[in-house]
Amino acid sequence: MRPSFFHHLHPPTIPARQARLRYTLAAGGLAIFLSLILLVTGLLEMFYYIPTPEKASASIQTLTFLVPYGGLVRNLHYWSAQFLVIVTLVHLLRVILTGAYAPPRRLNYLLGMGLLVLAILLDFTGYVLRWDEGIRWALVTGTNLVKSIPLIGNAFYRLLVGGAQPGPATFIRFYGWHIFGLTLAAGILVAWHIFRVRRDGGIAVPPPPLREDQRRITRFELVRREVLAMLLSATALLLLSSFVPAPLAAPITASATASQAARAPWFFLWIQQMLKLGNPFFWGVVVPLAVLVLLSLIPYIFPKPAKPELGRWFPKSNRLAQVVALLILLSMLALTLLALRTTS
Ligand code: HEM
Incomplete structure (x- = not known):
């Protein structure tokens, strides 16, 4: 039989462990499903969304309140985007806490980190497209952080914002990145990431001689589980x-200046909280970048998980990586909760 495209995605049988919900948490598959919902609902939104600073917010109101099912489409787009960031973080955590990044999966781990960054940037640019009072922090404080970078800060700011301060050029740049640049990059990386999962031998489990559980499931059983997971999450x-x-919120009226009440989008609240500690370059740029680099280097700088321990949670051989990842994520969570308390 000539292998079809589907055959490449789903071989006739796979080890039962690779499809165990309590091992994978179905997070990678859910991230793909949410990305597809985002693509479809985003395309539908484009029929009514008017991409100019004067009309953007009003066109979202029209879409939400006057277009049949427009509100539902917008809400689906919004919630899928929030869950994509959460599900991607859960997936990252499961990959680290099961040691699934061990060679030969190091490249795919880096592709995954790229996807996490893209999911956050897509959420951020999409949020700015509301162009209402709610986005002031992102527009003013968020973009100003770029200026704090020594030497290249001002040039980078102009490139990002399109002028000396946020305005119509900023809007069209963020729109272009959201609907084209970042979306295209994410599409390419998702395809590459999934291709690598197959190339690396599917989900990480011990090699056959070291496997305690030799059971396998068919591709039909796998598809049945995938469809079930999709139906449940879609519902x-x-x-x-x-x-x-x-x-x-209400459309932005006055020129975009910082406001006391401005709050960062939820996934950047931890950075907003750190900014209260002082130096914006250090707390707003250096620390977040250091966190990103440290997480990306986990497969390269920490001890390799042992092969017999693959396919299960908390292997002893990669304890250090588990502790570091948990400490980082718990600190981000604590800072986020603190920011929620102080800005509400
Ligand atoms: C939009 C974002 C992402 C999508 C759509 C995605 C998709 C997937 C899918 C479908 C799988 C196979 C099923 C599973 O393990 O749940 C997978 C596995 C994997 N992903 Fe992701 N992923 C994303 C982000 C990430 C991130 C942030 C990382 C980590 C930095 C990552 C690293 C990996 C690794 C190493 C594997 C292989 C796991 C194993 O063999 O056990 N992915 N991904």
Whole structure:
């Protein structure tokens, strides 16, 4: 039989362990599903969204309140984007806490880190496209952080914002990045990432002679589980999007200047909280970049997880990586909660 494209994605049988929900948490698959929902709902939103600073916010109101099912489409887009960031973080944590980044999966780990950064940038640029009072922190404080970088800060700021301060040029740049640049890059990286999962031998489990559990499941069983997971998550997402609307504030009226009440989007609240400690370059640029670099280097600088320990949670052989990752994520969570308390 000539192998089809589907055959490449799903071989006739796979080790049962590779498809165990309590091992993978289905987080990678869910991230793909959410990305597809984002693509479809984003394309639908483009029929009504008017990409100019004067009309953007009003066009979102039209879409939400006047277009049949427009509000639902917008809410689905919004909630899928938030969950994509959460699910990607959960997936990252499961990869670290199971030691699944060990060779030959180091390259795929880096591709995954690229995807995490893209998911956050897509969420950030999409949030700015609301162009309402709620986005002031992102527009003013967020972009100003770039200026604090020594030597190249001002040039980089002009490149990002399109002028000496945020305005129509900023808007069109963020729009271009959101609907084209970042989306295209994410599409390419997702395809590469999935290709690498197959190339690296599927989900990490011990090699056959070291495997305690020799059971295998068929591709039909795998597809059945995937469809079930998609139906359940689609139902949850539809329910949430039907009852909890995406945020929308009044259109930006005065020129965009910093405001006391401005709050960062939730995934940058930990940075907003750190900025209270002083030097914006150190706390707003150096520390977040150091966190990103440290997480990316985990497969390269920490002891390699042992092969017989693959396919299970908390292997003894990679304890150090587990502790470092948990400390980083717990600190980010604590800073986020602190920021929520002080800015609410
Ligand atoms: C939009 C973001 C992402 C998507 C769509 C995605 C998708 C997937 C899928 C479908 C799998 C196979 C199933 C599974 O393990 O759950 C997978 C595995 C993997 N992913 Fe991701 N991923 C993303 C982000 C990340 C991140 C942030 C990392 C870590 C830096 C990462 C590293 C890996 C690794 C190393 C594997 C192989 C795991 C193993 O063999 O056990 N991915 N990814």
